[in-house]
Amino acid sequence: MPEHHLSEEVLMAYAAGSLPEALSLVVASHATLCPSCRADVEAYEALGGSLIEDIDPAALPEATLSDIFARLDADEAGGASEPWGSTHTPARRDFENSSIPRPLRDYLDQDLAALAWRPVIRGVEEAEIKLAGAGVRTRLMRIKAGVAMPRHTHAGEEVTLVLEGGYSDAEGHFARGDVQIADPSVDHQPVADEGEACICLVVSDAPLKLTGPIGRLLNPFISY
Ligand SMILES: [Zn+2]
CATH class of the missing domain: 1.10.10 (Arc Repressor Mutant, subunit A)
Incomplete structure (x- = not known):
């Protein structure tokens, strides 16, 4: 859970x-x-x-x-x-x-290992997922066990869903199924857990523009 x-x-x-x-x-x-x-x-x-x-x-x-x-x-x-x-x-x-x-x-059509992973920095790779919608970037990120991502902020908002492994940053520990929403004020440096690569689905680089009265109410994730 x-x-x-x-x-x-x-x-x-x-x-x-x-x-x-x-x-x-x-x-x-x-x-x-x-x-x-x-x-x-x-x-x-x-x-x-x-x-x-x-x-x-x-x-x-x-x-x-x-x-x-x-x-x-x-x-x-x-x-x-x-x-x-x-x-x-x-x-x-x-x-x-x-x-x-x-x-x-349904979007990938193939196994994670078969995706076109491309290196970002040492120990970190990404694979783009093409989705409709201008300005929104969707990708899978694979971080080697124990690797620290460079400290970063975001131009827009970034939503991360952990699929395999896990990582920790100042906000806590995130494992399979956990979601993290970071806005431009969040300055974080995720570190992948030891023992297993961390694979995440990441949607980023654009304001999370929603439609309708409900859509305007996007709030940070609730943690409990
Ligand atoms: Zn939930």
């Missing part, structure tokens, strides 16, 4: 289909590895989009799931709304436990 999760707002935005493709890939992949976030996504998807869109965005950070359920009960007399977020709804088969989360496998 991952320890570093995505915020309720991000999961809602995902369920509402408001996230750019690259971020949807991160959320879907995390949900594959995280029963807790998966259950939340399924709950939001079951609620229906029109319902969530009706909620005043300013009030949302205070809103709990039970508030939303209460609202659902109140709206039930109005009839069922159209199913929503269908293009982002992960199929059941997406939640198999395998080294590469199913949503990511």
Whole structure:
């Protein structure tokens, strides 16, 4: 079970289909590895989009799931709304436990070892993943066991999902399934765990521009 999760707002935005493709890939992949976030996504998807869109965005950070359920009960007399977020709804088969989360496998079409890895610095390699959406860079990074990344900040925001191995930085330890969101104020120097290469899915270099009232509420990950 991952320890570093995505915020309720991000999961809602995902369920509402408001996230750019690259971020949807991160959320879907995390949900594959995280029963807790998966259950939340399924709950939001079951609620229906029109319902969530009706909620005043300013009030949302205070809103709990039970508030939303209460609202659902109140709206039930109005009839069922159209199913929503269908293009982002992960199929059941997406939640198999395998080294590469199913949503990511659909993009790679091959094993991690067969990807076109290119060296970045000694001990660090990357492989680009081509996704729709200008300005968003999506790649896999492979860091040799025990290697420290150069200290860095980000031009935009950077979302990292650990797929294999793990790393530590000033914010803590991140292992398979954990998500870290770093904005330009974060100056960090991840160090890969000993014993095993660390492979991460990284979306970066562009503001995480979201659409819709929910999308504007992207918050840092919730850790618990
Ligand atoms: Zn989670």
